[in-house]
Amino acid sequence: MGLGIEVAGLTMTYGDLRAVDDVSFSVRPGEFFGLLGPNGAGKTTTLEMMEGLRVPGSGSVRIGDLDPRRRDTDLQRVIGVQLQASSFFERLTVREQIDTFAALYGVPAGRGLALLEQVGLVEKADVRTEDLSGGQKQRLSIACALVHDPEVVFLDEPTAALDPQARRNLWDVLRGLNESGRTVVLTTHYMDEAEALCDRVAIMDAGRVLRLDTPAALVRDLDAPVRISLAPGTLDRDAAVALVGADAVRESPAGLELTTRDPARVLAALAERDALAGLAVRGASLEDVFLSLTGREYRS
Amino acid sequence: MTAFRSLALAMARGFLRDRMAVFFSLVFPLMFLVLFGGLLGGDDAPRPEVVQVGAVPLLDDVSDQERDVVESSLELRKAGDLDVALEDVRQGDAAAAVVQDGDRVVVYFSQADTIVAGTVQGLFQSIVQSANVQATGRPPAYELATERVEDESLETIQFVTPGLLGWAVAMSATFGAATNLVVWRHNGLLRRLRLAPVRTSSVVLARVVVSLLVAAVQAAVFVGLGVTAFGLQLTGSWWLVVPLLLAGTLAFLSVGLLAGSVARTEEGAVGMANFVVLPMAFLSGSFFSLEAAPAWVRGIAEVLPLKWLNEGMLDVMVRGQGVSAVLLPVAMLLAFAGVLTAVASRLFRWDR
Structure with a gap:
């Protein structure tokens, strides 16, 4: 169960714009793979070519040994797709939606209820989809994508336009997706989401893949300094500058922020001065990786 | 088969739960039937x-x-x-x-x-x-005797029932196909169905069957109410409305398909369907007879599918004609459906 995906030299141009520019990567069977980048980076176009919704200008995609361009039933039974929009039949209840999708795939209707349970929508089974919240719609959309128990699932920005609480709730559902060895490909423009969910992440910008690795390796390779922030009044500026290992000190109304490549020594020194109250340590994140790769702030 | 059935069921539920759609395809035309049948029904003109x-x-x-x-x-x-x-x-x-x-x-x-x-x-x-x-004081040299002949001009209810039924069928089939297409394209369901193992023919067939069922309900209600409440008198071969409604529904689905292929939003599709159906209803004699209309109006009517549907239904429902009266209308309606579907399929888009 779970199929690998090979993407080779994928290119898509709209007029003069190279929306996707010679993108190659491979997704391992059972992997949770992320395509991360700002809007307009080419993530969705890449995903749509992988799903077979768009014919690539050049390059190829293989899902197992299937070519998605053929869009045949072999492929359709293997892949599950959750689209950016909430694509439902109008005025049907949650249960009717999932049963309809089950029927489209020739799956017994009993499976629908099990999936609603998996995404936490059982108590909403008789509610019309128009009356669901954004997060509930996305969960139903994911349940509909899983109705035929596909080996590969594509999720296009599943948490876009959700509030932070709903986003975290959805992560719990998403984490369970590849427990059974299923391959998952997700696009997102949230750095924290990619870090929290993905085994490996391809960082995309302007149609190209800039880096591809595990989130931890991407951050580690950055060799970025650690930031330590202190609550106001715990230490004065001169004392902070004098600390061994502190590379830079910045003062703001929120307190002092020390930058260091040797956090262990700095923290030990702070402990000696009894200045640990309200202290926070922040390592580099994918945000910093993006900044160092593109030379500009991440705009989601 | 299960795909077709579940799609048809989803469409039918979507229609029945849409109060506006039900109102405009059933209640609204019936209001006109009551209006025409009830208010204009008195057959004796007022005495001077x-x-x-x-x-x-x-x-x-x-x-x-x-x-x-x-x-x-x-x-x-x-x-x-x-x-x-x-x-x-x-x-x-x-x-x-x-x-x-x-x-x-x-x-x-x-x-x-x-x-x-x-x-x-x-x-x-x-x-x-x-x-x-x-x-x-002498007997009259000449005597005048008068006898009434059943004439072609029909009583109001006899004329308006087929016409209004034709209009109702045209509205719901056109709007059904147009909004279905636009809404599904807009919310991404068309793309979603493309990724499911569903044949396009199943989707189309489901829409056709649902629209045919709606037309059947419309016909039953119109004829039932006309006969029981307004003294509608059906002539022998009135069952021939079945092939007429079948061909008519296909023709108007193709109109809706075209509108839905061109329009980008639901509002645009509804506007476009209205723009076509309402003038067509007037020009096809749905509301009043075209016998007194100028020649150019009748010329336009010749190429309107609703005119053929109305004409055919008048002939078989109240003018006592038989199979021969529906052959040309059915052929014209099917030809219309074929041509428009061909045009629509060239303009059709899966995506926004």
């Missing part, structure tokens, strides 16, 4: 009112038989004063005033309604003539 001033022996002394004729044609009332009576005529409260002075009968009439004026003059003409013949 004539004011008799003083004694008019010509009217007062006629035989009983002639009195019946007069009273079935005129509503006589009496007034004492000619000036009052003339004022009534001027105000339009009476069609004419009549006075008799010795052998001379004077009819004062208003020309406001030429038909009423003609009726009143003709009637008094004939009363005076027959009085003259009687005065000679």
